[in-house]
Amino acid sequence: MADSGFASLPPHHPQCLGCGPDNPAGLQLSVYRDGDEVFTDLAFDARHRGAPGLAHGGAISAACDDLFGFVLYVVEEIAVTRTLTVEYRAPVPLGQRHRITARLHHRDGRRLHLEAAGVGDDGVTRFTAQALFIVVDIDHFSDHGTEHDVHAMFTQHPLRTREGG
Numbered sequence: 001m002a003d004s005g006f007a008s009l010p011p012h013h014p015q016c017l018g019c020g021p022d023n024p025a026g027l028q029l030s031v032y033r034d035g036d037e038v039f040t041d042l043a044f045d046a047r048h049r050g051a052p053g054l055a056h057g058g059a060i061s062a063a064c065d066d067l068f069g070f071v072l073y074v075v076e077e078i079a080v081t082r083t084l085t086v087e088y089r090a091p092v093p094l095g096q097r098h099r100i101t102a103r104l105h106h107r108d109g110r111r112l113h114l115e116a117a118g119v120g121d122d123g124v125t126r127f128t129a130q131a132l133f134i135v136v137d138i139d140h141f142s143d144h145g146t147e148h149d150v151h152a153m154f155t156q157h158p159l160r161t162r163e164g165g
């Protein structure tokens with residue numbers, strides 16, 4: 001546990017690219033809730049290399065996207081990414097721990113407007129992100145995953161479902 005006193009949130013599912021502990025190619029994020037915010041502490045490593053010594057922008061984007069998927073615990077909805085914007089403010093060195101924090105900015109009907117920031121242990125904000133998530137019904141997943149896998153995901157995630165969507 002990164003920080004005692006904060007609630008640990010379960011991965012979306014064991015093989016999730018962002019947070020699945022059983023995905024060796026993934027980021028294996030450990031995510032915690034702090035009030036209405038969620039956060040993860042992450043040091044990109046050689047698997048996430050872009051330029052020599054630096055994290056790849058796609059890895060940074062994936063971390064932000066997946067962390068946004070944990071704000072759904074706070075909002076208590078099922079939703080997926082419609083748009084994702086990352087502002088790369090400064091190069092992110094491999095091996096340097098960053099805390100990425102995400103939260104709901106505001107909600108407008110099915111639209112969840114989310115924001116995140118990645119701050120190094122040195123206090124430098126190296127990236128920020130904004131996303132639009134759209135609230136969906138569980139059928140969004142049932143059409144593609146096996147019934148067993150989808151059920152397992154939502155057994156771990158007591159998120160409210162909605163009619164239609």
Ligand SMILES: CCCCCCCCCC(=O)SCCNC(=O)CCNC(=O)[C@H](O)C(C)(C)COP(=O)(O)OP(=O)(O)OC[C@H]1O[C@@H](n2cnc3c(N)ncnc32)[C@H](O)[C@@H]1OP(=O)(O)O
Binds near residue numbers: 109159165
């Ligand atoms: C427990 C949950 C686990 C979640 C795992 C999280 C993992 C991390 C997050 C992800 O990686 S999710 C995977 C990547 N995302 C996707 O695969 C989503 C693919 N896109 C879709 O399936 C559909 O586009 C989507 C379900 C998101 C929306 O389709 P819909 O047909 O249901 O909605 P629609 O297009 O009508 O838009 C809904 C509303 O949003 C509005 N909207 C759409 N795009 C917009 C936009 N760009 N800006 C502003 N508003 C927008 C749209 O006008 C409309 O407004 P109204 O409700 O008022 O009519």
